[in-house]
Amino acid sequence: MSSSSTPNRRSFLAGGAAIAAVPALATVAGGAFAEAAAADDTLPDYAPIPPSALGPAVNAQGYFVGRLEKNLYWVTDGTYQAAFLTTKDGVVLFDAPPTIGGNLQRAIDQIASANGVSNKVTHIVYSHHHADHLGASSLFGRDVVRVGHTETKRLLARDNDPTRPVPDETFETRRTLRVGGERIDLAWHGTNHTPDNIYIHLPKHDTLILVDINLPGWVPFAGFNINEDVPGSIAAPAKALTYPWKHYIGGHMGRTGTRQDMVVYQQYVADLVDGVKKALVAVDPTPFFTKYGNNTWAAVKTYQDAQVDYAAAPVIKKYTGVLAAADVYTASTAFLILESVRLDxxxxSQVHP
Known part of the structure; x- marks a missing residue:
């Protein structure tokens, strides 16, 4: 698919959770999907995934759970991530991705049993309203305090999805949540991936949770992670780095992140922005509009494809082997950044004389 024919954001949102579930299902199925794909030699080849992008193997039930710091743990199915904090009064869960689903409670049970603490989830903190990160929230019943941004509550009320109960407690800009003697700082620093996406900081655990911005070790998903506010998303990593933290949960893929991962991601995006600005000057629209005449969309499409190729090619070359799938999604991200640089x-932009 060419960069300028990228499907709209809503079509991605509608199918994203189902698409993202495929890798986890393939793992549980013992590689049957991989065998079927291997038989189709018409599929394109991509650069190998750097070993540094890969996380720990999932268990037979399809999940991995590990300690981040002290009594803070993370869970992954290789494609999605969540985290949980055990306390003397119960468990605080951060997001509930449906692809992990029932394995969230299994992971909590595993840790609680090993450490002799409660396995009861008393709170769920919502990072933002998207179903691919909250669609298993209803598994924990109504006897749970759900916490999120005020906009998260509004959007979930609009969506009316029974799998994502609206938050019981909300905040506008900042909220310190205290559960079982533990401190969780919640903050909204403006729109980025969505209007309601928040920063979740656990200062005593050296951890920041910021979902759908940086996917450690990987380039963004198609269309720059389907970010609704491109300038806000570009600015988010710098805001994240103002917090003190060592561990980072980005919500996707199979490993956690570091501050260096955030720096590399920032530079990747900066390189794309720089390439797009150069492309806007360097790529001549004349041949495209001359060839296609009154077929305006054909002219615009091929012109923007050329701009995207100009901007993306050196970035793909630079980051192949550094960030996984640089050759897969960089062009679609370049297209969204191109449109933001032009429109935002x-x-x-030229004013007709």
Missing amino acids: SGVG
Whole structure:
């Protein structure tokens, strides 16, 4: 698919959770999907995944659970991530991705049993309203305090999805949640991936949770992670780095992140922005509009494809072997950044004399 024909954001959101579930299902199925794919030699080849992008293997039930710091743990199915904090008064869960589903409670049970603590989830903190991160929330029943941004409550009320109960407690800009003697700092620093996506900081555990911004070790998903506010998303890593933290949960893929991962991701995006600005000057629209005449969309499509290729090619070359799937999704991310640089920043805009 060409970069400028990227499907709209809503079509991605509608199918994203189902698509993302496939890798986890393939793992549980013992590689049957991989064998079927291997038989189709018409599929494109991509660069090998750097070993540094891969996380720990999942168990026979399809999940991995590990300690981040002290009594804070993370869970992954290789494609999605959640985290939980055990306390003397119960468990605080951060997001509930449906692809992990019932394995969330199994992971909590595993840790609680090993450490002799309660396995009862008393709170769920919502990072943002998207179903692919909250669609298993209803598994924990109504006797749970759900906490999220005020906009999260509004959006979930609009969506009316029984798998994602609306938050019981909300905040506008900042909220310190205290459960069982533990401290969790919640903050909203403006729109980024969505209007309600928040920063979740656990200062005593050296951990920041910021979902759907940086996917450690990997380039963003198609269309720059389907970010609704591109300038806000570009600015988010710098805001994240103002917090003190060692461990990072990005919500996706099979490993946690570090501060260096955030720096590399920042540079990747900066390189794309720089490439897009150069493309807006360097790529001549004349041949495209000359060839296609009154077929305006054909002219615009091929012109923007050329701009995207100009911007993305050196970035793909630079980050192949550094960030996984640089050759898979960089072009679609470049297209969304191209549109933002044109429309949000006004770069390349010309006033007719």
